[in-house]
Amino acid sequence: MSLSLDKLRLLRRQAGDATPAPIDGRVAANGEPLAEGGDASVAADRASVHPGQPDGSLPAAANDAHARKPAPASVFAWVEQEIRHKPTGEAAPVPAAKAPAPALRKPDVGGLHRLLGLRGRAAPAATAAKPRANAQDRHIPGEEIAPGLFLIESFLPQPIPTGALSLAFARREGEQVQPQDLMFFDTETTGLAGGTGTRAFMIGAADWHAHPGQGDGLRIRQLLMTTMAAETAMLREFAGWLQPSTVFSSYNGRCYDAPLLKTRYRLARQRCPITPLDHVDLLFPTRRRYRGTWENCRLATIERQLLQIVREDDLPGSEAPAAWLNYLRGGSAVNLRRVADHNHQDVVTLSLLMLRLVAEEQRERETLALQGG
Structure with a gap:
């Protein structure tokens, strides 16, 4: 131009x-x-x-x-x-003024994280350099007997009760049970609502057993599944522990634990071994005998007031579902081990409570017999 x-x-x-x-x-x-x-x-x-x-x-x-x-x-x-x-008569283009080069600014990594919704998380490099706390603590006690299924065993040496135990304390006059036929059991579940959406991720059982090497005592066995797929193997293993002469003993297990396991057996398309077996629930005779004596009849209260057992670092049963789900999501196994300790103490307490109720009933009957004589 x-x-x-x-x-x-x-x-x-x-x-x-x-x-x-x-x-x-x-x-x-x-x-x-x-x-x-x-x-x-x-x-x-x-x-x-x-x-x-x-x-x-x-x-x-x-x-x-x-x-x-x-x-x-x-x-x-x-x-x-x-x-x-200019020979051609055309004007040369006017050179535009050079804008000063902007100063290099350090990128705002924090602002980028906030923009992407990563607030509270470490940068990728920092995450790789510094592992999460407790990320390596994934230790599960016991032995893995099937993929995702662990068996935790322990043994408490003690004399096995001699003679049959009377069930008169449970208002079953004239009925008796052999000590080695009793199986004290308790479950830890994913919730307390029940129904098909609730499952037992841990089954604890204790029975009096004559060990060939350790002698007489209380044998505690616990099944813990660390994957959802291990439920079938857990139910099958638990069924192998039962005999036709087995008598269950629990604390509110007749209303909660046993029906839950029966449902899981049906959903797994396995024969339910629980239905044909006898069951002595210790909650109801305990309530009849000690209602009003203490603030409530929860198992933790009974063992503290009646059996003089004080638990240390006990994880409440209400926190058990969160501990298991946290482990499934890759979290620490610390609280899951505390759940196993809680379950272990529950079944041991059931054996002690059974002996205490039998002894109290027998003492009362002997007292009435002396007074009547």
Whole structure:
């Protein structure tokens, strides 16, 4: 696009340039107009545009448009010079002022994390360098007897009760049970609501057993599944512990634990071994005997007040579901081991409570017999 002097003057007036227009279209190096007919001014004009030539003649590289740089202070004066000296009559494009390079700023990693919703999480590099707390504590006690199923065994040496135990304390007059036929059991479940959505992730059982190497005592066995798929193997293993002569003993197990296990057997399409077996629930005779004596008849209260057992670092049963689910999601096994300890103490307490109820009933009957005599 060509630009005439008339158009340039119009642009200068619109832009408010105070530099007066040159008389004959020539300007000096400082942007001042040259007087008409001044030969020396022409040389000075050319020298200002092409410095280094004594007479102001064009250097050899003058034909190269990139070799010439504007010297005048006024952009409009420089354009006028280009119009005068450019052979083609076209004005060279006015070079745009270079913007200063922005200073390099450190990226805001925290702001990016907040934008992505990662608040509270460590950066990927920091996460790789520093593992999560308790991430390595995934130890489950016992032996893995099937994929995801662990068997925890312990043995408490003690004398096995001699003779059959009377069930008169449970209002079953004339009925007796052999000590080695009793199985004290308790479950830890994923919730207390029951129904098909609730499952037992741990089954604890204790029975009096004559061990070949350790002698007589109370044998405690616990089944713990660490995956959902291990439930079938757990139910099958528990069924193998039962005999036709087995008598269950629990604390509210007749209303909760036993029905829950029966449901799980049906859903697993396995024969239910619990239904045909006898069951002595210790909750109801305990309530009849000690209701009103203490604030409640929870098992923890009974063992503390009646049996003088004080648990240390016990995890409440209400926190057991959260401990197991946290482990399934990759969390620590610390609380899961505490659940196993809680379950272990429950079945041991059941054996002690059974003996205490039998002894109390027998003592009362002997007392009444003496009074009647």
